[in-house]
Amino acid sequence: MEYQKKGYxxxxxxxxxxxxxxxxxxxxHYHEFDKIILFLSGKVKYNIExxxxxxxxxxxxxxxxxxxxxPTISDTATYERIVLYIDPNYLKNKIDTTDKLDFCFNxxxxxxxxxxxxxxxxxxxxxxxxxxxxNSFNDKGFAHKLYSNLKFLEFMILINRAIINDNKNLxxxxxxxxxxxxxxxxxxxxxxxxxxxNIDYLANHFFVSKYYLMRKxxxxxxxxxHQYALTVALKTILLFxxxxxxxxxxxxxxxxxxxxxxxxxxxxxxxxxxxxxLPQLIAKFSYELxxxxxxxxxxxxxxDVQWLKSICENKNIFCADHGIDIxxxxxxxxxxxxxxxxxxxxxxxxxxxxxxxxxxxVPTKKDVTxxxxxxxxxDDKYPASTVILTGAWGGRxxxxxxxxxSFNGMLNKNFCGCIADEKEILFFLHNEEHLTLxxxxxxxAISLLPLGGTCSGVSINGVYWPLDQxxxxxxxxxxVSNEVNNKENxxxxxxxxxxxxxxxxxx
Numbered sequence: 001m002e003y004q005k006k007g008y009x010x011x012x013x014x015x016x017x018x019x020x021x022x023x024x025x026x027x028x029h030y031h032e033f034d035k036i037i038l039f040l041s042g043k044v045k046y047n048i049e050x051x052x053x054x055x056x057x058x059x060x061x062x063x064x065x066x067x068x069x070x071p072t073i074s075d076t077a078t079y080e081r082i083v084l085y086i087d088p089n090y091l092k093n094k095i096d097t098t099d100k101l102d103f104c105f106n107x108x109x110x111x112x113x114x115x116x117x118x119x120x121x122x123x124x125x126x127x128x129x130x131x132x133x134x135n136s137f138n139d140k141g142f143a144h145k146l147y148s149n150l151k152f153l154e155f156m157i158l159i160n161r162a163i164i165n166d167n168k169n170l171x172x173x174x175x176x177x178x179x180x181x182x183x184x185x186x187x188x189x190x191x192x193x194x195x196x197x198n199i200d201y202l203a204n205h206f207f208v209s210k211y212y213l214m215r216k217x218x219x220x221x222x223x224x225x226h227q228y229a230l231t232v233a234l235k236t237i238l239l240f241x242x243x244x245x246x247x248x249x250x251x252x253x254x255x256x257x258x259x260x261x262x263x264x265x266x267x268x269x270x271x272x273x274x275x276x277x278l279p280q281l282i283a284k285f286s287y288e289l290x291x292x293x294x295x296x297x298x299x300x301x302x303x304d305v306q307w308l309k310s311i312c313e314n315k316n317i318f319c320a321d322h323g324i325d326i327x328x329x330x331x332x333x334x335x336x337x338x339x340x341x342x343x344x345x346x347x348x349x350x351x352x353x354x355x356x357x358x359x360x361x362v363p364t365k366k367d368v369t370x371x372x373x374x375x376x377x378x379d380d381k382y383p384a385s386t387v388i389l390t391g392a393w394g395g396r397x398x399x400x401x402x403x404x405x406s407f408n409g410m411l412n413k414n415f416c417g418c419i420a421d422e423k424e425i426l427f428f429l430h431n432e433e434h435l436t437l438x439x440x441x442x443x444x445a446i447s448l449l450p451l452g453g454t455c456s457g458v459s460i461n462g463v464y465w466p467l468d469q470x471x472x473x474x475x476x477x478x479x480v481s482n483e484v485n486n487k488e489n490x491x492x493x494x495x496x497x498x499x500x501x502x503x504x505x506x507x
Contacts, residue, residue, distance in 0.1 A: 012090040013152055015134060020079040024485065025461055027492075028070045034086040034105050036159075037061040038118075038130055042079035045072040048114040050186050058118040058127065060159075060170075064088075064105040067114075068228075082130060091156070101156040104163055112183075116163075117171040126162060126170065129155045181206055182216055189229050199225060276386060278420055279310050280443070280506055283427065284436040289416050290384035292316070297323035297334070298371045298403065299343050301394030303421035305330045311388055311420075318378055320370040323391050324348045324357075336360060338377055339370040369399065372406045379415055387417035393424050408451060408499060427502040434494035441506055442489065448472060448479040449501035457496025462489075472500070 020042075028047075037046075039059040046053045046061055048069040055061070063069050065088045073079050091102040100106075108114045118124050133155050136148040162170035185202060202225065203210035217225050273291055276283045293315045297308075299322025308330050319327050321339025325348040336358040341349060352359060362373060371392070378385060387410075392403045407419055408428050419426045427435055428451070446463060448455075450472040460467045464485040472479055484491065493502050 012087045012149070014085040015137060016083045016085075017134060018079075018081055018083060020073070020485065022075065022464070022466070022485070024073060024079075024466070026070050026073075028068055030066050030068050031063070031085075032065055032088075034065050034088050034091070034102070035061075035063040036084040036086065037063070038082040038127075040080040040082065041077065042081075043074035043077045044079055046070075046115065047072065049112070050182055051112065051114065053115040055115070056117065058121055058124075060116050060118060060126075062105055062108040062114050062116075064109055067109070082134060099160075101153070101160060103160045104156075107163055119171055126155070126158050129158050181208060181213075185213070185217065185225070186228070189225070276388075276418065278388075278418075278425065279307050279422065280425065280439070280441040280504075282438040282440070283418070284438070285416070286434045287413065287416075289386045290382075290414060292382050292385045294318060294378055294382065294385045294387045294417075296320065296371070296374055296378060296387055296389045297326050297332075298374075298389060298391040299323050299325075299339075299395075300392050300399065300403075301421070302326045302329065303390050307422040308332065308390065311390070315388075316382075316385075318374055319391075320374040324352050326391055327352075333357060336377070338362065338374040340364040340366070369402055369406075371399075371403050375406060375410050379410060384414040385417075387415065389417065389419045390421050392419050393421055404501075405451070408501075423506050425504045425506075429493065429495055429500040429502060431497050432495070434492070435502060437491040437493070437502075437504075439484065439489035439491065442484050443504040444483075444507045445480070445503075445505040446482040446484070446491065447477075447501075447503040447505075448482075448493070449477060449503055450474045450498060451501045452499030455495050455498030455500045457494075458498075458500060459495070460491065460493045462491040469496075472498075 037060070039055045039057065039061065041057060042055070044055045046055055046069065048061075048063060049067055053059075053061070088102060088105070091105075092100060118127055121127060129151070133148070133151040136144070136151045139147060141147075159170075185206060188202070188205070199210045199214060203213050206213070214225065217228070273289050274285045274287060276285070276289060295312050295315050295317050297317070297319040299320060302308075303326070308326070309332065312332055317327070317332060317334040318336050318338065319334045321337075321341065322343035324334070324337050324339070324344050327334050328348045328351045333355050334352075334357055337349075337352050338360045340362050342364050360373075360377065362370070366373075368376075371389075375387075375389075378387060387407075389403070389407055393400065404419065404426065407417075411417075411428055411430065418428070429435060446460075448458060448460060448467075451474070453474055455472045457469050458467055458472050458479070459469055460479075460482070462484065464483040466485075467479060470479075493500075
């Protein structure tokens with residue numbers, strides 16, 4: 001099981017009021033920010049660090065950063081909650097006070113108690129304050145951002161006071177379900193980070209069958225013992241926030257060797273080069289991407305200049321014929337221009353000559369398009385490359401059709417990528433591949449396109465109309481114009497067999 005970090009926070013805090021009428025499935029994950037959830041309705045169990053809580057209305061869930069968690073959501077009731085994302089550095093360092101506002105998160109971790117309940121709902125100051133905070137985001141009056149910040153700080157002060165004073169606003173102790181053996185194993189792993197552990201040793205140490213232990217641990221936590229131990233190692237290093245060598249020098253030689261062994265495995269497993277970032281999203285593939293990154297600018301609708309500049313940074317730039325006009329307009333010098341010159345302007349062609357761009361002039365009458373030739377040249381020039389093809393949308397349908405299927409035909413372990421601009425993105429999945437998309441912008445539509453005839457075992461989550469192991473056929477491509485239904489803005493797509501196009505449209 002691959003273990004994911006989810007969600008990205010770009011401000012001190014964010015608030016969402018979410019209501020899901022359909023069942024959504026969220027896998028075990030963690031965040032680099034703190035999270036508070038006010039549960040309002042639904043039938044939900046929440047698992048945090050191996051402990052399972054049955055939620056009741058007006059429960060408050062505290063999820064400290066780097067804590068592994070996931071909800072189990074029933075489809076029999078609407079799941080409504082208010083969610084706060086909070087920058088932990090803001091609580092810890094930015095507020096000039098000796099009374100740290102991250103006390104509540106530290107308390108929950110120290111006491112292994114992550115859920116509390118609001119009492120006296122009609123008179124509860126905490127509930128009133130979070131409602132005031134939510135309403136403050138609709139206030140566009142004078143100093144409205146400062147006003148929201150103040151209301152947020154007031155909310156955090158009330159929460160912490162209630163925990164410290166054990167007052168009438170909050171019941172600290174909440175019914176929790178957990179397996180004592182599994183919790184003991186979790187504690188043992190955390191206390192023996194730099195000790196060589198294996199399943200046989202742990203089973204003998206806790207006097208249980210190793211098969212029972214493996215099954216129960218996966219059931220309670222959502223991942224294997226081995227994966228959990230690796231995750232703890234990674235989280236521990238991240239928490240120290242210091243150079244690795246300095247961190248390692250604090251430990252004995254045998255511990256250093258073990259930790260380095262774990263880090264190498266973690267890097268291969270979790271930090272392999274499988275990320276492709278675009279201005280709208282971060283795409284995580286299920287396979288290693290070639291390190292060499294190339295942008296091919298074709299002659300369709302020109303992409304937005306700023307979008308184009310952002311994706312061209314630190315990449316090899318090629319263009320096909322009229323793509324040189326796009327390069328000239330954006331003042332981006334390509335390494336090579338490939339084309340017959342029938343669609344490029346004479347001014348742009350001369351600009352390429354004046355800027356010493358390598359030009360491959362080809363005959364006008366030929367069996368392939370300029371874009372197809374450019375793709376072949378890139379494939380010949382670089383043994384392996386991740387390619388973003390842009391300037392491919394709009395214009396003639398036959399050119400777009402040719403470009404899509406030519407690009408797909410090039411794809412293999414040494415040639416990967418997507419077709420994209422600021423409005424449209426197309427990814428390709430072959431057979432048992434899967435794709436995770438962390439959205440920085442919300443698309444208007446998400447469509448799954450069976451490009452090879454039939455795709456089987458197709459699943460998509462994080463959308464309004466999820467699919468689970470379905471078959472798609474291009475005779476009736478019904479999985480179009482889906483919408484994001486996950487406020488964490490993460491979409492998961494997978495399939496078992498076929499050629500699947502994952503298309504996103506942004507306004």
